[in-house]
Amino acid sequence: MGYAETLKALSDPVRREIxxxxxxxxxxxxxxxxxxxxxxxxxxxxLSQLKKADLVFETKFKNFIFYELNTSVLEEIMLWLSQFGGxxxxxxx
Amino acid sequence: MGYAETLKALSDPVRREIxxxxxxxxxxxxxxxxxxxxxxxxxxxxLSQLKKADLVFETKFKNFIFYELNTSVLEEIMLWLSQFGGxxxxxxx
DNA sequence: AATCTATTTAGAAAATTTTCTAAATAGGAT
DNA sequence: ATCCTATTTAGAAAATTTTCTAAATAGATT
Numbered sequence: 521m522g523y524a525e526t527l528k529a530l531s532d533p534v535r536r537e538i539x540x541x542x543x544x545x546x547x548x549x550x551x552x553x554x555x556x557x558x559x560x561x562x563x564x565x566x567l568s569q570l571k572k573a574d575l576v577f578e579t580k581f582k583n584f585i586f587y588e589l590n591t592s593v594l595e596e597i598m599l600w601l602s603q604f605g606g607x608x609x610x611x612x613x
Numbered sequence: 614m615g616y617a618e619t620l621k622a623l624s625d626p627v628r629r630e631i632x633x634x635x636x637x638x639x640x641x642x643x644x645x646x647x648x649x650x651x652x653x654x655x656x657x658x659x660l661s662q663l664k665k666a667d668l669v670f671e672t673k674f675k676n677f678i679f680y681e682l683n684t685s686v687l688e689e690i691m692l693w694l695s696q697f698g699g700x701x702x703x704x705x706x
Numbered sequence: 707a708a709t710c711t712a713t714t715t716a717g718a719a720a721a722t723t724t725t726c727t728a729a730a731t732a733g734g735a736t
Numbered sequence: 737a738t739c740c741t742a743t744t745t746a747g748a749a750a751a752t753t754t755t756c757t758a759a760a761t762a763g764a765t766t
Contacts, residue, residue: 524626531624532724533617543697549743562725564744583733583742591697598694604636604684625754642713655755657714676712676763 523600526593529573534558535566539575539589546579546588616693619686622666627651628659632668632682639672639681 529535538552553563567587570576574593579586622628631645646656660680663669667686672679 524629527620527624527629531620534724536617536620539697550741553743558724559726560743561727561745565724568744580733583740585743589697594694594697598691601687601691604632604682604687627754643711646713651754652756653713654715654757658754661714673763678713 523597525573526575526597529569529575530597532566532569535570535575538566538570538587542576542587542589546586548584548586550584552587616690618666619668619690622662622668623690625659625662628663628668631659631663631680635669635680635682639679641677641679643677645680 530539534556537555541547541552541555549560549563549567552567553560556563567576567578570587571578574590576587577590579588623632627649630648634640634645634648642653642656642660645660646653649656660669660671663680664671667683669680670683672681
């Protein structure tokens with residue numbers, strides 16, 4: 521909660537890549553993991569960070585855990601960024 | 614350059630506070646430093662990170678160094694964020 | 707030129723983050 | 737019940753980041 525945690529989560533390249541992957545739909549932890557050259561434990565750690573930042577949420581099916589994008593939090597960052605009012609960038613109401 | 618470096622720079626609370634301070638106009642390294650309970654060397658480090666990310670630029674006057682906000686880079690992040698198209702947030706053209 | 711003020715650089719210490727290995731949990735399949 | 741498969745948790749190692757102290761630079765003032 522809060523832009524601080526979100527920006528922290530977004531500062532890691534692995535986590536950003538996970539978010540981009542999830543654009544095309546929900547995936548299991550295993551599927552996500554296969555895209556990286558890292559142990560499942562490490563991916564699990566990153567997923568937990570994304571979850572903590574509310575950038576993803578999970579749903580369980582059988583013994584799989586599906587991860588899904590939660591874009592709503594990103595607006596908060598947009599809003600935070602827009603305080604600097606860079607040229608023409610702002611969040612549409 | 615690129616959103617990776619920008620997001621990294623934005624992930625630190627001290628650096629974000631510096632950016633907010635600079636909204637009200639340019640300040641010297643010393644003025645900025647006085648707002649924090651940290652050594653000038655540490656502030657100098659954070660300023661260098663912000664500079665590296667192009668979030669601020671400096672101008673020299675006498676033996677002062679003034680730091681100033683550079684909002685143009687923030688658009689790049691807005692753009693990156695908008696790929697996730699959260700509900701109604703997007704960058705106006 | 708000597709000194710003072712503002713700031714940075716270098717290098718080390720402290721703190722945090724990322725990654726790994728090994729073990730634990732949980733549910734489905736045999 | 738036992739065994740797989742999927743994933744997480746715990747704890748340690750590795751890597752990175754933040755912070756500090758001390759010294760260096762640079763320009764202004766005396």
